[in-house]
Amino acid sequence: MGHVIELDAATKDYGGAGTPALGPLSLDVAEGEALAVVGPSGSGKSTLLNLVAGLDRPSAGTVTVDGRRVDRLGEAALARFRRERIGFVFQFFNLLDDLTVADNVRLPAQLAGTPRRKAADRADELLGMLGVHEHAGSYPGRLSGGERQRVAVARALVNRPALLLADEPTGALDTASGHEVRELLAEVHRSGQTIVLVTHDMALARSLATRTVTLVDGAISADERAGAAR
Amino acid sequence: MSAGSSLGALGRVVRSGVGRRRVQTLVVALATLMSVASAVVAGSLVVASSAPFDHAFARGHGAHLTAQIDAGRATAAQAAATAHLRGVKASAGPFPVAIIAPAALPRLTVAGRPSPGGPVDRLEVTAGRWASAANEIVLPADLPPEVARPGTTLTLPGGRTLTAVGQARSVTGSADAWMTPVGVAALGKAGAPATTQMLYRFSGSPGKAALAADRTRLKAALPAGALLGGQTYLDVKQAADREAATFVPFLMAFGALGLAMAVIVVAGVVGGAVGANLRRIGVLKAIGCTPAEVVRAYVAQALVPAAAGTLLGVVLGNLVAYPLLGDVQRVYGTTGLAVAWWVDAAVAAGALLVVAAAALVPALRAGRLRTVEAIAVGRAPGTGRGRRAHRLIGRLPLPRTVSLGLATPFARPVRSASMLLAVAFGTAAATFAIGLAVSLNTIGTARDPDAAAAVTVVPAAPDGAGPQGAVPTGPSAGPPALDEAKVRAAITAQPGTASFYGVSDRQVTVAGVVGPVEANLYRGDLRAGAYEIIAGRWITGPGQAVVPTRFLEVTGHRIGDTITVRDADTTARLRIVGEAFDLRNAGMRVHAAAASFSGAKDPDGMDSYLIRVKPGVSVASYVDGLNAALRTADAQAMTSSRGVGSVIAVLDSLAALLTLMLVTVAGLGVLNAVVLDTRERVHDLGVCKAIGMSPRQTVAMVLASVAGLGAVGGLAGLPVGVALHHLVMPLMGDAAGTRLTHHMVAVYDVPLLVPLALGGIAIALLGALLPAGWAAKARTATALRTE
Ligand SMILES: Nc1ncnc2c1ncn2[C@@H]1O[C@H](COP(=O)(O)OP(=O)(O)OP(=O)(O)O)[C@@H](O)[C@H]1O
Ligand SMILES: [Mg+2]
Numbered sequence A: 001m002g003h004v005i006e007l008d009a010a011t012k013d014y015g016g017a018g019t020p021a022l023g024p025l026s027l028d029v030a031e032g033e034a035l036a037v038v039g040p041s042g043s044g045k046s047t048l049l050n051l052v053a054g055l056d057r058p059s060a061g062t063v064t065v066d067g068r069r070v071d072r073l074g075e076a077a078l079a080r081f082r083r084e085r086i087g088f089v090f091q092f093f094n095l096l097d098d099l100t101v102a103d104n105v106r107l108p109a110q111l112a113g114t115p116r117r118k119a120a121d122r123a124d125e126l127l128g129m130l131g132v133h134e135h136a137g138s139y140p141g142r143l144s145g146g147e148r149q150r151v152a153v154a155r156a157l158v159n160r161p162a163l164l165l166a167d168e169p170t171g172a173l174d175t176a177s178g179h180e181v182r183e184l185l186a187e188v189h190r191s192g193q194t195i196v197l198v199t200h201d202m203a204l205a206r207s208l209a210t211r212t213v214t215l216v217d218g219a220i221s222a223d224e225r226a227g228a229a230r
Numbered sequence B: 001m002s003a004g005s006s007l008g009a010l011g012r013v014v015r016s017g018v019g020r021r022r023v024q025t026l027v028v029a030l031a032t033l034m035s036v037a038s039a040v041v042a043g044s045l046v047v048a049s050s051a052p053f054d055h056a057f058a059r060g061h062g063a064h065l066t067a068q069i070d071a072g073r074a075t076a077a078q079a080a081a082t083a084h085l086r087g088v089k090a091s092a093g094p095f096p097v098a099i100i101a102p103a104a105l106p107r108l109t110v111a112g113r114p115s116p117g118g119p120v121d122r123l124e125v126t127a128g129r130w131a132s133a134a135n136e137i138v139l140p141a142d143l144p145p146e147v148a149r150p151g152t153t154l155t156l157p158g159g160r161t162l163t164a165v166g167q168a169r170s171v172t173g174s175a176d177a178w179m180t181p182v183g184v185a186a187l188g189k190a191g192a193p194a195t196t197q198m199l200y201r202f203s204g205s206p207g208k209a210a211l212a213a214d215r216t217r218l219k220a221a222l223p224a225g226a227l228l229g230g231q232t233y234l235d236v237k238q239a240a241d242r243e244a245a246t247f248v249p250f251l252m253a254f255g256a257l258g259l260a261m262a263v264i265v266v267a268g269v270v271g272g273a274v275g276a277n278l279r280r281i282g283v284l285k286a287i288g289c290t291p292a293e294v295v296r297a298y299v300a301q302a303l304v305p306a307a308a309g310t311l312l313g314v315v316l317g318n319l320v321a322y323p324l325l326g327d328v329q330r331v332y333g334t335t336g337l338a339v340a341w342w343v344d345a346a347v348a349a350g351a352l353l354v355v356a357a358a359a360l361v362p363a364l365r366a367g368r369l370r371t372v373e374a375i376a377v378g379r380a381p382g383t384g385r386g387r388r389a390h391r392l393i394g395r396l397p398l399p400r401t402v403s404l405g406l407a408t409p410f411a412r413p414v415r416s417a418s419m420l421l422a423v424a425f426g427t428a429a430a431t432f433a434i435g436l437a438v439s440l441n442t443i444g445t446a447r448d449p450d451a452a453a454a455v456t457v458v459p460a461a462p463d464g465a466g467p468q469g470a471v472p473t474g475p476s477a478g479p480p481a482l483d484e485a486k487v488r489a490a491i492t493a494q495p496g497t498a499s500f501y502g503v504s505d506r507q508v509t510v511a512g513v514v515g516p517v518e519a520n521l522y523r524g525d526l527r528a529g530a531y532e533i534i535a536g537r538w539i540t541g542p543g544q545a546v547v548p549t550r551f552l553e554v555t556g557h558r559i560g561d562t563i564t565v566r567d568a569d570t571t572a573r574l575r576i577v578g579e580a581f582d583l584r585n586a587g588m589r590v591h592a593a594a595a596s597f598s599g600a601k602d603p604d605g606m607d608s609y610l611i612r613v614k615p616g617v618s619v620a621s622y623v624d625g626l627n628a629a630l631r632t633a634d635a636q637a638m639t640s641s642r643g644v645g646s647v648i649a650v651l652d653s654l655a656a657l658l659t660l661m662l663v664t665v666a667g668l669g670v671l672n673a674v675v676l677d678t679r680e681r682v683h684d685l686g687v688c689k690a691i692g693m694s695p696r697q698t699v700a701m702v703l704a705s706v707a708g709l710g711a712v713g714g715l716a717g718l719p720v721g722v723a724l725h726h727l728v729m730p731l732m733g734d735a736a737g738t739r740l741t742h743h744m745v746a747v748y749d750v751p752l753l754v755p756l757a758l759g760g761i762a763i764a765l766l767g768a769l770l771p772a773g774w775a776a777k778a779r780t781a782t783a784l785r786t787e
Helices: A045-053 A073-083 A102-111 A116-129 A145-157 A174-191 A204-210 B002-021 B022-050 B052-059 B077-084 B181-187 B209-220 B233-275 B277-284 B289-331 B341-368 B369-378 B384-394 B402-409 B413-447 B484-491 B547-555 B618-634 B648-679 B683-691 B695-736 B750-777 B780-785
Strands: A002-012 A022-031 A032-037 A060-065 A085-088 A163-167 A195-198 A210-216 A219-225 B065-070 B089-101 B108-112 B124-128 B136-141 B153-154 B161-169 B177-179 B195-203 B229-231 B453-459 B499-509 B516-524 B533-536 B543-548 B562-569 B570-582 B590-591 B607-614 B633-641
Touching: A002 A045, A022 A045, A022 A145, A022 A195, A022 A210, A022 A219, A032 A045, A032 A204, A045 A060, A045 A085, A045 A163, A045 A195, A073 A085, A073 B683, A073 B695, A102 A116, A102 A145, A102 B384, A102 B402, A145 A163, A145 A174, A163 B499, A174 A204, A195 A204, B002 B413, B022 B233, B022 B289, B022 B648, B052 B233, B065 B209, B077 B089, B077 B195, B077 B209, B089 B181, B089 B499, B108 B136, B108 B181, B161 B547, B177 B181, B195 B209, B209 B607, B229 B233, B233 B341, B233 B413, B233 B648, B233 B695, B289 B341, B289 B648, B384 B402, B402 B413, B402 B695, B413 B695, B413 B750, B453 B618, B484 B499, B484 B607, B484 B618, B484 B633, B516 B562, B543 B547, B547 B570, B562 B590, B570 B590, B607 B618, B607 B695, B618 B633, B648 B683, B648 B695, B648 B750, B683 B695, B683 B780, B695 B750
Parallel strands: A032 A195, A032 A210, A085 A163, A163 A195, B108 B177, B136 B161, B516 B590, B543 B570
Antiparallel strands: A002 A022, A002 A060, A210 A219, B065 B195, B065 B229, B089 B108, B089 B195, B124 B161, B136 B177, B153 B161, B453 B607, B453 B633, B499 B516, B499 B562, B499 B607, B533 B570, B543 B590, B562 B570
């Protein structure tokens, strides 16, 4: 089975004095894996995710995702890469307040040039699957945190990405909503989706992850397979 | 917290605000700069054109009366003694006067003066220096530099040569050119009677009656017959003010546009800048600032860049106005115009007041806002309006990025309205200015059909120039007429002649009209001499007349009426067949065929022949060839002076400049609004980019967010500009004493209107381009962190 993510000595240095925020770090993630990245605040988890998503460039080393050298892509190509291969779920949902739930979910498909009808059908399908179909015409501001995060997951999946990235997807949710989202992500993973998620939520890491990487000061301090742990 | 330290803390807040919002600060400074500069330009020109002659007359110590004295009848001592007449406050002279006819130049009245200064009629030397040797001459300031450049040699009939050393202008029009007194005296033949001139200033500003009385006293004080003539400053003023008056409606319109624009854009920019900081204001209040302190801090934050912009704007305005005032001065024939200091002061004070008021409104709102609300404002959810717009526009069959952009303005109605106004005003200014330029160019070519002729034939200068008995005071005492038959034969025979006609300018009397009227009599190809027709048609043969608007107004005649015109001892009855656009001789002219006056067999002949050459013919070699043929005819051919009307040239460059400034200000208004928008939505933009919006799509979205406003603003501004043009053009015509032809006013045709309407979109897109680029380049990861 191929690797969806290959990091080779990837380093991110924000230009400050001292050691880099991340790396040099090498890491491969196989297709179908659910990787949880954990670690203390400031250890470089978000930085890692941003490198993989092509939101930021490594200062050194290479980042390959789904066979593409992400660190070498230009801005336009990166945008295309993101909307075709990556789905991103944020801690604070980051839905656009002026668009309805359905429009939010359709947006990445429309940016990718999917015909209107097809994008709408795909959004309906996902909203139904994720249990927020009745909110399709509402605005995100009206929804509970858990519902918003489901909409965000639907938006992330609309283009059938090779890789789903999530940065603290339950970080802004109460226990019950956090549980809902955990279940949802587990289901998405069972359907074959490769997932990398950053979290403080050990329950989430334990229930979902097939592999857990612990970062400390920008370096991997532990890398455990769920099977080995169990 | 003591008052002092709290002020210090606020000062830091202001400074950090100015520093952090660099683009906004820059836009506030630039918008005030441009607005202030155009207000200074427009304002100073309005002031300069309100009484240009009076200003220049006062500055140049112009002569109220210029007297021509026969030096054969009054000695220099007798002439000089008139300085002590009652009422004379200052005088200069006597200066010797002569008329010369240098080759290839118009006839010049030359006065002999030791220096350009003096108590009366201080001359402005516009180029070169004053004459110091007897063979040096200072030429008129309005001659083009290529013929008057210092060092040019002038050949007088008889072979004498003079060297041009400079150019100068008299506000009183006392002479055309100047030499040293010795130089002028040397022009005359020994013992010949000479003319001298005396220049007088009286106390106050004497009226017509007072001047007549002064003249009578002067006449009595001199030996009988010694006073040959006298020109009063009122004659000069009338001519100068008429030209000046045509400027005023135009400058008023532009001044008003510029000021309205300045207020709108500066208010929008400053208001937006303060409004965008509401959240920060909330934080300040949360940590204990009083509302008054907050208001003061934010007004100050707007005033700092505005003050810098105002200062630079005044400087720029003066720099720009200076050469323009020079142009205006050339048109008016006046001297020493400068930007009035109080215009600078008033514009600067006005600008700062507008900025303070514009900042005060949102700052007061912020000061009154409850702290919790203020903090919440920064992340207020979208408005209902914005959402409805997104839903409706999202249904249109447009690319998603475009429909997202198009819906943006509805979320911020006030900011969008200010952007709309800026675009509308920019479009109106451009529409007005371009229409004006087209009209003026039409008028420029219409004004003078003679200018369409490439070559002019005039009588050769008489042998031996010297002081004549009297200086001719009017156009009636023209040069001798041409030897018709020979000239016509030579022109007809000359290869390259396309068409030609003869013109004779003469003083006639028209029954029922007080005073002389100028008649332009034509012979040859009548059509070629045609003026632009306002109503009716051009003359086609004898018995017909075409007259300017003013003639009809003064005489009460209408087209179709018959007038009786008397030329010397012949009388002709002419039917008015048309109203022409003709501004010369204050519009008191009659155009008719010379053949109308059939009584005299060959009435004096023509003053000049105007020739159009066939396309592709070199005018210079045509002139040389014709001159060779004309040698025996006592006539000389020359290239027609084809000066673009200087008024028109000035108005054109003014219009271009002011439009550029106003359009820039409009663009800055858009730039500012878009900067505020993108800054506010930086997080949303980051989200969009994270989910795959490409840089090009981002640019498209931001541009689309202003394109709609640009289109609407352009369409709104267009009729305003057209209306302004249709209002101002006839007013300018009125001031010049003429109606305008339909096609001088109706300049807006579809090929002009379409690009002008699109101009609104262009202004909007240009203003948004920069921030759109910034939005596309902004680092996504950084944008996402701003929460
Ligand atoms: N844009 C930036 N400029 C400078 N330093 C940065 C930037 N982004 C992150 N850092 C620094 O890099 C280090 C890693 O940050 P990162 O956000 O990856 O940590 P994290 O593990 O996600 O922390 P948390 O759990 O709090 O989200 C931190 O020390 C942070 O201060
Ligand atoms: Mg993080």
